[in-house]
Amino acid sequence: MAATTRTNWAGNVTYRASALERPTSVAELQQLVAATPRLTALGSTHSFNEIADTDAVQVTLAGLPPLLEIDETRRVVRVAAGMTHSQVASGLEARGWALANLASLPHISVAGAVATGTHGSGVRNPSLAQAVVGLDVVRASGAVDRVDASSPDDTLDAHRVALGALGVVTAVELAIEPTFQVATTVHLDLPWDAVSAHFDDVMSDAYSVSMFTSFDDRGARQVWTKHRVDEPGPAVDLVALGARRADGPVHPGENDAASVTEQGGVPGSWAERLPHFRSTFTPSTGAEIQAEYLIPAAHAVAALDALRPLEPVFAPLLIAAEVRTIAADTAWLAPSTGRQSVGLHFTFRRDPAAVASAVERIEAVLAPFDPRPHWGKVSAAGVERLHEVYPRLDDFAALARDLDPAGRFRNAFLARVLS
Template structure:
């Protein structure tokens, strides 16, 4: 007997930005892991669908999409003895916006958060989404366990110490449907956010390491002609008070949006007012869920040793970039050992672009950006717009061959294969 969730077809619709209409014939909303197993085992092509906040076709397929929004479950925190960190086991479809208040209410925290809180934990960590901080790894580095349904319908669990886990965390949807994910947690902490105006390119490039290391998390916003603002997020237990001046930039005296002439009501609180980690590390309030995205996004990660050259290369392209750009953002991310993480093996500078939703012109400028950043070994964000091909990605990711072998072991029949994987990592070659 088939479960209703496995047979009721529904239109797949579009991604969050509206620039992609999913091709899947069916969209399923299973309410149990057993239903997920049945759908996956019975589908010729299947992909998991999270918050739809990817700007490319990484989650697209021709047959079946599986949304885990209805796969409910409690957040369970395991607290081992001794000094080992706690682990929060989270349902696969849970968004950070739901998870964060629950963790905070019980005195727990994650080490890092992305700009937007409405994205799913499983989707963000599967694509190497990051946050900011010289000493902070990406969101993916919190992952210490994965429970996933493989293409044969088998439910498997990977935990810390398993040889496959470093290759499976940033998995691009190629290994299975994640039904639960284990995240390393720590005691809660407080953060203040101060915004500074007037930082010059000269001061930034002369002491980029100092700027990035001046606080727990630093974001530099720009239109690539000039730096428009700097958001400096400091742990209260590490810095008693924020300075009035920041590398020559002055402290903002009113709440300031990263986009000119934009209301600030949905932003996290600024002006140095302390708040819990989940109320300050995102740029937007946890309760704020964008209804639609009149934007596109791209992002590239370069080793920190190439940071100055990468910034200068993009400044030279400012006349082409700026007319299409809502805002750019420069952040740092600490190195990790996750095979397909953009920070694999090296501390990186993240160069983010929020574009107006003009896909034809954005796609036309991406090759110029990628060519300019090629000497800097730029790795693209897996969930955003880019044109970098499989051959170049193979050069940039030394463990990509190992990842292909991992995919073939977990998905020998190619059920999770799609155009994106064929075009980028050639997962079944």
């Protein structure tokens, strides 16, 4: 079908694709790939840069049949790549199973989240890509390859975060575990001195912890503690450290708290508590631009201290900044590959020029801390810098050339990043 004017979810990227194709079967997708000189897979449009843009053909997997097959013996679920995490989570929960972690938004597609290294939070929880134990990939020839732990060398780790460069993923196999319950408690205004002195204790005090800040005098203006009820309860007394417990639901940004998942320490399924936002609500207006950097966890306090003088820059522009922990990954291009990490996430108002300037300032401040930018968000990092902070990027670029020598899956973003 011919493409009309379309944008990403946030409206800061206008897609240039000449057409948007929506195959309804894997066989139809195979034929499309084999017959199309250049095409780019489009997920749930939640990237804030041009990673899914192209001047050729975009293809969405939203028309492929839903698939959710559980292998209880292997503790693995096989899902259609275009399904959202909300769809997968509800299907698993109904059958007594769970994923170990979810991103803050359940609305995003499984394949898109995996391909960009998207993550949740928790000192024991790596990115969502680490749960991948197998993938089906349509290659440039139109053939379908199966990639899993039996594949040669570390092929699976190369494919876990693949930026769309190695083919179109049609199915993903994910590790699962028995369902569990989570209770979310929110505290407000944890002072900076407490953040600095107790950062590691606070962030490791529950299964998943997020701090939100505006880098102003309020310190961590919200601390979301997500406790698995089958584990010991949090031990850090945030009230004693100067915070106060929220007396009702709060939104991390500026919107109605009705869109957030239940707080107040009320237990609920992992599917309804690990995300920040309910799948039945649009979590924000979409008029925003996001940036994020993952740094070694040991540098977290120093990096936060270094960012605080930028508060005058953030004041008119920043909607929310979130601090999360991510366990080390093995995926070649995961932003947390090889190191325990802390993610510094920024949600800005949709002012591209002002955001570009702020991002340059942020990256200059974070430079001593070896930041890796999130693949699906805006960044000022050049190719040389990306190759410095992603040690397997050269190897990945070589693999992409081997698997796609004609550049069938290459767009401007990949041409730049993999050069």
